Amino acid sequence: MDNVLVVDDNVAICQALALMLELNGYHALYCHTEVDAKNIVAQQDISLVIQDMNFSADTTSGTEGKRLFFALRDIQPGLPIILITAWTQLEMAVELVKQGSADYMSKPWDDDKLLTSIGNLISLHKLTQSNKKLVKAEAERNVAIVDADLCGLVYASGTMQRIVDLTLQLANSDVSVLVTGPNGAGKDKIADILHANSPLRDKPLIKVNIGALPSELMEAELFGAEVGAFTGATKARVGRFEAANGGTLFLDEIGNLPLSGQVKLLRVLQTGEYERLGSSQTRKCNVRLISATNADLKADIAEGTFREDLYYRLNVIELRVPALCDRVDDIVPLTQHFIGPEFSLSKTTQKALNSHLWPGNVRELQNACKRAVLLARENKLAAVDFGLSDAVDEIRVSAPNHDDISKDEIVAAMKAHDGVIARVAKSVGLSRQALYRRLDKFGITR
Template sequence: MDTILIVDDNQAVCTALALMLELQGYAVVTCLSPEAALKIVAEQEIALVIQDMNFTQDTTSGEEGKRLFFQLRQLQPQLPIILLTAWTQLELAVELVKQGAADYMGKPWDDDKLLNSVNNMVSLHALSQQNNQLIRTEHQRMSAIKDADLCGIIFGSGAMQRCVDLALQIAKSDVSVLITGPNGAGKDKLADIIHANSPLKDKPFIKVNIGALPMDLLEAELFGAEAGAFTGANKTRIGRFEAADGGTLFLDEIGNLPLSGQVKLLRVLQTGEFERLGSHQTRKVKVRVISATNAELMDDIACGRFREDLFYRLNVIELALPPLSARQDDILPLVEHFIGKEFLVPKPTRQSLLSYSWPGNVRELENACKRAVILASSPQLTVADFGLAAAVTPPVEAAQRNTGEVNCATVDEENSAKVEVNKQQIESALAQHQGVIARVAKSLGLSRQALYRRMEKYGIDK
C-alpha cells in the first residue's frame, strides 16, 4: 500500500486530507512541522508528499515551504511533492514547479482535482521506482556478464541469455546441476561456463561422456580399477572422480549410466566415498558434479531405469536448454561465427536457414556451415552450399507445389504477391515458429496482414 505524507501546521487540514485519502485506499502519515516531515521521509518509504507552504503563524511568504521542498528533494530527488497553501504566490509556484514540484494548489482545495493529481503522481512514482529497479538489475547483470568468462559462447536470443544468466548465478555455488536439453544444443558449453566462473575454476575440470563409454568399462572409468580387477587391467587405473578431486566432474548423457553405476554415484554424491574396482580400500573425494541429459529422466524413473533418489541428488538445480528451433535469434550469429568473415549469406539463404527446424541443433548447424565453406563456389553462400536444398523450399515454391497456383491478380498492403496457402500449412508454420506471427508470415511469403486474413478465413486461433 502506497503511503502519503501530509505536512501542515493545521491539525484540521491534516485530518481532512487523511480521511479523504484513506477512503481511496492510501496509507497516510501526518505531521505538523518541516522537521518532523524530514525525519519521516528519511526513515519511511513515502510515495508522495502533500506539504503546506507556511508553518509559522502570520507568515505568508512561502519561504518555509520552499525550504522544506528543497530539503525533501535533497533527501529523495524523485519523490513527488504537491504544494498546498492558502496564499497563492504565482511566481513562487512557477519557480517550484520548474524545480520539480508535482503540483501546486490553493486552499480550500478541490477534492476531485487533488485526488486526480495524487493518483497520477503515485502511479508515476511507482513506475519510476520499477524502472529504476529494472535499470539497476540490468546494470548488475551487464556488469556480471562483462566480468564473466563466457567461454566463447555465441548467441542472440533471449532464451539463451536467460540460460547464460542462470549458469553464471549457479556457478557461484557448489551444488549439483542437471543440464537438460536435446543433443547438440550446447549443454557442454553451459557446463564450461559454470566451471569457468566458479570458485573451482583453477581446479580440475574432467568431462565424461557416459554414452560413449563401453558399459563393461564404465565403472572402471568413473571410479578406477586395481591391476587384475578384470581382463586386460594390467595396471592400476585412476578413475575420473579421483582425477577431478577438488574440482568439477561433468557427466554427459547421465541417463545412460547403468543401475550398478548409479548406486555408486549416489554414494559418492552423499558421502564422497567409493572403492576402485578390485579394491576394498575406501577412498574419499570432494567433487562438484554437473550432469547433462537429453533423456526424460522422470520417464526412466517410472520404468525403473533410473534411480529417483539419484535424480534428486543430481537435480539440485536444473538448467533447461531449449532446442535451436526455439532460439531462432541464435541462428544467424552462429552462422556468421562458423563461416568467418570471408563469406556472406544473402537474404534468401538467411530466410531458408531461419525457416529450417535444425533437428540436430547447433551441432547440425556447425556441420552445415563447414560444408558450405568447403563447397562454396563464391563468397555468396547458397542454400545448396549448406546442403539444405532438399529440406528447405522457398515459401512461394512450396505454396505453388501444394496448391498448384499463385494468385497474382491483386497486391496486398506491402505490394507483395499474394500466395494461397492452406489451413494445414498455416497451422504447421505456427507450430514451427511458436506462434510468432512475423516469422510465420515470412516463412509463408505473406505480409502479417495477409496472414491474419487467412487465419480469420480458416478460423485459426493463434
C-alpha cells in the same frame, strides 16, 4: 497502504487532511515544522507529501516552503510533493512546479480534485520507481554478462539469453545441475560456463561421456581400478572422481549409466565415499557434479532402467537447452561465427538456413559450415554450399505441420503410450521439447 505526510503549522488543517486521507485508504502522518518533516521523510517510507508554504506566524513569503521543498527532494529524489498555498504564494508555487513539484493547490482546496491528484501522483511515482529498478537490474545483468566467461557461446535468441542468465546465477552455487536437451544442442557448453564462472574455476573440470564407455569399463573409468581388478589391468587407474576432486565433474549422457554404476554414483553423491574397482579401501572426494542427457529420464524411471532417487540427486536444478529449430534467431549468428569473417551470407541463404530443421542441431550446422567453406566458389556463400538448395523445400513438405496436431490427438497418444514422453513424441511427429510445449499449451497433465 501508502503513507502520505501533511506538513502545515495549522493543526486544524493537518487534522482535516489526515481525516480525508484515512477515509480514502491512505495512512496519514502530519507534522508542523520543517525539521520534523525532514526527519520523517528521512526515516520512513513516504509515498507523497502535502506541504504548506509557510510555517511561522505572520510569515507569508513562501521562502520556508521553498526551502523545505528542496530539502525533501534532496532526501528522496522524485518524491511527489503537492503544495497547498494561499493566493499570495501562487507565483512561487508555479515556480516550484517548474522546478519539479508535482502539483499545487490553493486554500481552501477541493477534496475531489486533491484526492484525484494524490492517486495519480502516487501511481505515477510507483511506476517510475519500478521502471528504475528494472533498468538498474538490466544494467547489472548486462554488466554481469560482460564480465562473465561465456566460453565462446554464440547466441542471439531470447530463449538462450534466459538459459545463460540462469546458468550464471547457478554458477556460484554448489548444487547438482542436470542439463537436458537433444544431441548437438550445446549441453557441454553450458557445463563449461557453469564451471568457468564458479568459485572452482581454477580447479579441474573433468568430462566423461558415459555413452562412449564400454559398460564393463565404466565403473573403473569413474571410480578407478587397482592392478588385476579386471583382465588387462596391469597398473592402477585413477578414476574420474578422484581426478576431479576439489573441482567439477561433468557426466554426459548420464542416462546410459548402468544400474550398478548408478548405485555407486548415488553413494558418492550422498557420502562423498567410493572404492576403486578391486579395492576395499574407502576413498573420499568432493566434487561439484554436472550431468547431461538427451534421454527422457522420467520415462526410464518408469521402465526401471534409471533410479528415481539418483534422478532427484542429479536434478536439483534442470537447465533445458532447446533444439536449434526452436531458437531460429541463433542460426545465422552461429553460421557467421563458424564460417569466419572472410565469408558472408546472402539474404536467400540466410532464409534457407533458417528454414532448415537442423535435426543434428548446432553440431550439424557446424559441419554444414565446414562443407560450405570448403566448397565455396566465392566469398558470398549460397544455400547450395551448405547442401540446402533442394533439401529445404523437401524438408518443409515432409515435416509435419505441428499446428495441425490437436489436443485430442495428443491425449490419445498419451493414453496409448502410457504417458511415456519419448514414445508419444515419436508417434505424433514432434520433438520432446515441442511436445512439452503443447502439453503446457493444452493444459494436459503429464
